[in-house]
Amino acid sequence: MALHGVASLSDISDVSRLIQLAIAPVFLLTAVGSIINVLTSRLARVVDRGRKLDEVDGRAGAQADPVNEPERINLRHRLWLIYLALAFEVCCALFVGLLIAAGFVSAALGANLALAIALMFILAMASFVAGLAVFLREIFLAVQFTRHRMQ
Numbered sequence: 001m002a003l004h005g006v007a008s009l010s011d012i013s014d015v016s017r018l019i020q021l022a023i024a025p026v027f028l029l030t031a032v033g034s035i036i037n038v039l040t041s042r043l044a045r046v047v048d049r050g051r052k053l054d055e056v057d058g059r060a061g062a063q064a065d066p067v068n069e070p071e072r073i074n075l076r077h078r079l080w081l082i083y084l085a086l087a088f089e090v091c092c093a094l095f096v097g098l099l100i101a102a103g104f105v106s107a108a109l110g111a112n113l114a115l116a117i118a119l120m121f122i123l124a125m126a127s128f129v130a131g132l133a134v135f136l137r138e139i140f141l142a143v144q145f146t147r148h149r150m151q
Contacts, residue, residue, distance in 0.1 A: 022103060025096045025121075032093045032128065036086060039135065043082045050075050074145045081138035088131030095124035 053068050053075075099120035106113040 085134040092127035
């Protein structure tokens, strides 16, 4: 049914079908939210460890202990990687949210936004994978430094 040249959702079955199509991206949002939660926990641990090193160096005197410098470098690198992974995962969540909204707008207005929706999905998946890859690199860096310190 069209109103002033704009297609509308004619009945409950159209709305139900649209909601069903939006469920898969919502599951992706749940996964991304979980990853963001893990990343923010790791970020907090890195920041806390950096503060602990600052306290130790503060008690030792005005100069930082050179023994702690390799760990400080490692923490700075890990901090950057976590930040980058978080940025990718948040971008993924934004693209997923936009593609869900575009799906509803497309159905409600009868506009053909298929190309835009496909592009947003591709960008969301690229961001998701990039965030996971950076997260994996951060984990490798943390394990490598810990293993080196234990030897």
